[in-house]
Amino acid sequence: MLRLRLGLADLCRVRFADRLHPVGMSLLACQALHDADTARMTPGPAADAASASGPVRSAASVLRHLLPARGRLPDFLTPLDGLESVVAGLEAIRAAPVGRIRAEVTAAYAQLPATPLRRRFAEADGETMELFGRALGTWHDAVLAPHWADLTEAHRHHVAGATAQLATHGLDGLLNALHPAIRWEAPTLTVRTWWSASLPGTGHGLLLLPSPLAGPHPRVLVEPGRPVLVVYPAPMPHLIRAATPDPLGRLLGPTRAAVLRHLAGPGRHTTTALGRAVGISTSSASEHAGALRAAGLIASVRDGGAVLHRVTPLGTELLDAGYAGSPERA
Numbered sequence: 113m114l115r116l117r118l119g120l121a122d123l124c125r126v127r128f129a130d131r132l133h134p135v136g137m138s139l140l141a142c143q144a145l146h147d148a149d150t151a152r153m154t155p156g157p158a159a160d161a162a163s164a165s166g167p168v169r170s171a172a173s174v175l176r177h178l179l180p181a182r183g184r185l186p187d188f189l190t191p192l193d194g195l196e197s198v199v200a201g202l203e204a205i206r207a208a209p210v211g212r213i214r215a216e217v218t219a220a221y222a223q224l225p226a227t228p229l230r231r232r233f234a235e236a237d238g239e240t241m242e243l244f245g246r247a248l249g250t251w252h253d254a255v256l257a258p259h260w261a262d263l264t265e266a267h268r269h270h271v272a273g274a275t276a277q278l279a280t281h282g283l284d285g286l287l288n289a290l291h292p293a294i295r296w297e298a299p300t301l302t303v304r305t306w307w308s309a310s311l312p313g314t315g316h317g318l319l320l321l322p323s324p325l326a327g328p329h330p331r332v333l334v335e336p337g338r339p340v341l342v343v344y345p346a347p348m349p350h351l352i353r354a355a356t357p358d359p360l361g362r363l364l365g366p367t368r369a370a371v372l373r374h375l376a377g378p379g380r381h382t383t384t385a386l387g388r389a390v391g392i393s394t395s396s397a398s399e400h401a402g403a404l405r406a407a408g409l410i411a412s413v414r415d416g417g418a419v420l421h422r423v424t425p426l427g428t429e430l431l432d433a434g435y436a437g438s439p440e441r442a
Contacts, residue, residue, distance in 0.1 A: 113302060113303070113304055113305075113308050114302070114303075114304075114305050114307060114308060114309055114310075114311070115300050115301075115302050115303075115310040115346035116300065116303070116311055116313055116332075116334070116340060117212075117299050117310075117312050117313060118300070118312070118313040118317060118318065119299070119301050119312070119313050120337075121313070121315040121316070122313035122314070122315060122317055122318055122340070123173035123283065123316070123318075123319025124317070125316065125318065125339065126286075126287075126317060126318045126320070127317065127318075127319060127339075128231070128271045128274065128275075128319075128320045128322075128389040129181040129267075129319055129320065129321070129341075130320040131176045131195060131264065131267070131388070132263060132264060132267055132321075132391070133190075133192075133194070133195050133199045133321075134190075134195075134197060134199060134201055134252060134256075134262075134325065134392075135191070135194060135198055135201025135202060135204075135205065135248065136190045136191070136201065136253075136343075137255055137256060137263070137323065137325050138198070138251060138252040138255075138343070139179070139185060139189050139190060139248070140190070140254065140323070140325050140326060140327060140331065140343065141161075141256060141325040142172075142175050142176075142179055142251065143159060143179065143180070143182055143185070143327055144325050144326065144327035144328075145157060145158050145161050145255075145325075146182070147182075147327055150324070150325065150326075150327055150328065152323050153324045153347050153348055154259070154325065154348060156258070156259045156262070157255050157256055157259050157325075160254060160255045160258065160366075161255045163253075164251075164254060164255070167193070167250055168250055168251060168255070169252045170247075171246070171247035171248070171250035171254075172251055174243060174244065175244075175247050175248065175251060176246040177227070177229060177230070177242055178220060178229065178230065178233050180220050180221075182220075182303075182327075183333075184220070184306040184307050184331075185214055185220065185307045186213070186217050186220050187212055187333055187335070188205060188208035188212055189205060190331070190333055190341075191204035191205060192210075192319075192333075192335075192338055192339075192341060193203065193434075195392075196384075196387075196388065196393075196394070197387055197388070197393035197394060197396075198249050198252050198253075198391075198392065198393055199393060199395070200392040200393070201429055202245045203250065205241075205245075206245075208236075210235075210236045210322055210343055213234070214234055214235060214236065214321070214409055215377040216278070217230075217233055217234040218234050218377070219408070221234065224238060225237075230277055238367075239346075242437075243312075246375075252391070253367050253392065253396070254366070254367075256365065256391060256393045257367045257371070257390060257392055258366035258367060258370050259368060259435075260323055260350070260359065260370065260376065260389070260390050260391030261370065261373075261389065261390070262371050263323075263324070263325070263391075264345075264389070264391075266322075266346065266348045266396065267322060267323065267346075268322075268325055270346045271322065272400075274286060274289075274290070274320070274322070277289050279304045281416050283365075284296060284298070284368055287301065290320065290322075290344055291344040291345060292341075292346070293329060293330050294330060294342070294344060295307070301318075301359065303330050303332055303342065304329060304330070305329050305330050305331060305332050306329055306331070307332075307367060309382045311334055312332065313340060314335070314336060314337065314338060314339065316337065316338055316340075316369070317339040317340070318339060318340050319339040319340065319341045319342070320342050320344070321341065321342065321343045321344070321347070322344055322345075322346030323336070323343055323344075323345070324345065324346055324347060324348050326343045326346070326409060327345065328345065329345075330342055330343060330345065331343040331344075331346040338347060351426050360372070360373075360387040360430070362415065364404075367390065367392060367396075367400060368400045368403065368404065370390050371386065371390055371397065371400045371401065371404065372404055372409060372410070372423065372427060372430075373402075373420050373428055374386060374389050374390055374430070375401075375410055375422065375423050375427075376423045376427070376428065376431055380420065380423075381421045381422065382418040382419060382420060382421060382441075383397050383398050383401060383419050383421070384418070385419075386401065386421065398419075399422050401419075404426070404427070408424060408427075409424060409426055409427035409430060410422060410424055410427055
């Protein structure tokens with residue numbers, strides 16, 4: 113049980129994360145999708161994780177070996193920085209001091225048998241960290257990226273509901289309605305999580321993040337000089353359907369299909385905004401856009417320092433031929 117004594121400076125800065133963290137969500141999902149209740153809440157990603165083959169299966173094997181199967185993850189693996197993309201998140205992880213990596217990974221491995229790969233990871237060995245980064249990127253692109261729009265919608269749905277809760281019931285009502293494992297009795301926020309302590313707030317606020325991939329218990333990250341991060345389980349507003357086949361995903365690949373579907377929607381689609389919406393790096397978004405452009409499915413024009421993308425009539429025709437809807441949504 114974690115008890116956080118929040119001061120006035122913390123309570124004046126309670127806010128919700130404005131978007132999901134690609135690396136943070138991927139690492140939590142690596143654990144959470146092993147939990148039966150979480151898998152039922154997100155059957156699309158769960159099915160993709162279970163059916164992984166080839167490079168994705170190899171990536172999953174690396175992650176399963178390096179990460180604890182359940183419980184608390186090393187804090188440096190869930191950075192607050194690096195929201196822009198998987199690449200940015202991995203850069204934030206690599207920037208962690210070696211001493212911190214060694215201490216946190218060693219603690220996480222306390223109940224696990226020592227292996228050469230785990231020893232090298234605990235020592236922040238460069239090649240091992242690169243292996244971890246490649247595995248995480250491969251796993252994210254195959255398992256989470258195809259469902260990123262649904263996960264983002266779930267996040268926005270819960271933030272909107274919480275905003276209404278705050279407006280009608282105040283901060284007390286909001287904090288006590290987040291999750292059954294979170295209780296507020298001023299000045300203490302009690303969280304039933306994977307670790308126990310009694311700590312003061314940081315004075316930099318409380319950052320709340322609802323997610324269906326949090327796992328069975330809320331997650332809490334407390335770092336000096338940063339807001340306290342609380343990631344708590346939140347169900348999907350609609351079920352993600354894994355059983356419905358995705359013809360466009362089979363044709364183009366799941367991530368490229370998600371890119372094309374997103375570009376068919378309204379809005380100003382720059383490469384950076386595209387990567388953020390689909391949950392991939394800007395360079396990966398540019399690569400997928402280039403492939404779709406080469407196939408005549410999208411067109412791109414430069415507008416100042418940005419590149420804007422739009423679906424062509426051929427792309428629209430492909431989507432209208434029965435591929436337009438998100439295959440995972442009921």
